[in-house]
Amino acid sequence: MKINFKKPQIIILIISVFLGTSTHSQWRYPNYQEIKNDIVITYKVEYENELSDAQKESSRFKKEIIVFFNQNKLIEKTTKNTVGYETYYLYDYDKEKIYSCYKSQVKKEAIVRDSLIPKKKPTKTTNIPKKLLGFNTDVYTIPLGEATKEIITTKDIGLRYNKFFDVEGFLLKYSSKDKKLGNYTVTATKIDYTTLPEETYSLKGFLIRTDEEHKKYTSDRNIKR
Numbered sequence: 001m002k003i004n005f006k007k008p009q010i011i012i013l014i015i016s017v018f019l020g021t022s023t024h025s026q027w028r029y030p031n032y033q034e035i036k037n038d039i040v041i042t043y044k045v046e047y048e049n050e051l052s053d054a055q056k057e058s059s060r061f062k063k064e065i066i067v068f069f070n071q072n073k074l075i076e077k078t079t080k081n082t083v084g085y086e087t088y089y090l091y092d093y094d095k096e097k098i099y100s101c102y103k104s105q106v107k108k109e110a111i112v113r114d115s116l117i118p119k120k121k122p123t124k125t126t127n128i129p130k131k132l133l134g135f136n137t138d139v140y141t142i143p144l145g146e147a148t149k150e151i152i153t154t155k156d157i158g159l160r161y162n163k164f165f166d167v168e169g170f171l172l173k174y175s176s177k178d179k180k181l182g183n184y185t186v187t188a189t190k191i192d193y194t195t196l197p198e199e200t201y202s203l204k205g206f207l208i209r210t211d212e213e214h215k216k217y218t219s220d221r222n223i224k225r
Helices: 007-023 030-034 211-224
Strands: 038-047 064-069 073-079 085-092 097-104 108-114 138-144 147-154 170-178 182-194 207-210
Touching (some): 108 211, 138 170, 147 182, 207 211
Parallel strands (some): 108 207
Antiparallel strands (some): 038 064, 064 073, 073 085, 085 097, 097 108, 138 147, 147 170
16 A cells, blocks of 8 residues: 655655654664663672661662663662662663652552753763773763762663762763761673563552652652641
């Protein structure tokens, strides 16, 4: 069957294709299609301060971070000293949304926000690129307190995962600061290729609120108390 397009239809089609392509241009690279199943990356967390046993047992202490993803979605989980519930982030690359998730046996909630580019803009260096987990990388630097810290990303993975930083590529190494535990560095140490159940990335059963709705909910709840 032959389809004849009139000029206005052609223009609309071209615009639609352009918008569909550009929608993901800042969060996915062309090679994202090479992600066939699921990828799991494990990150170690190293603190600069020598922490006490009490600090290591606190809910603020990060033991490790695990990130798993496919072409369309990514989950970032931090292993902490929490019992009975878990918190994590879910990135939806199709919708360009980030969900802050809370999950327990009795409650499932998520706060949704747009995937905005962070304001922290590290400086890209001309240092010799380092291989990390076998990936080609880009190296950035950024001040953290009185020190200068290194950030390493890769574009070999077809997704943009940048957390706090306005950088290109997928974060493999970065540093941050906890107001009670001090500076820490997160470094990717292990990668696994696997196939996860479809429900892994599902928000079925979650009560989803926007930031504004969550603030109003919290405010109303505090007033009732």
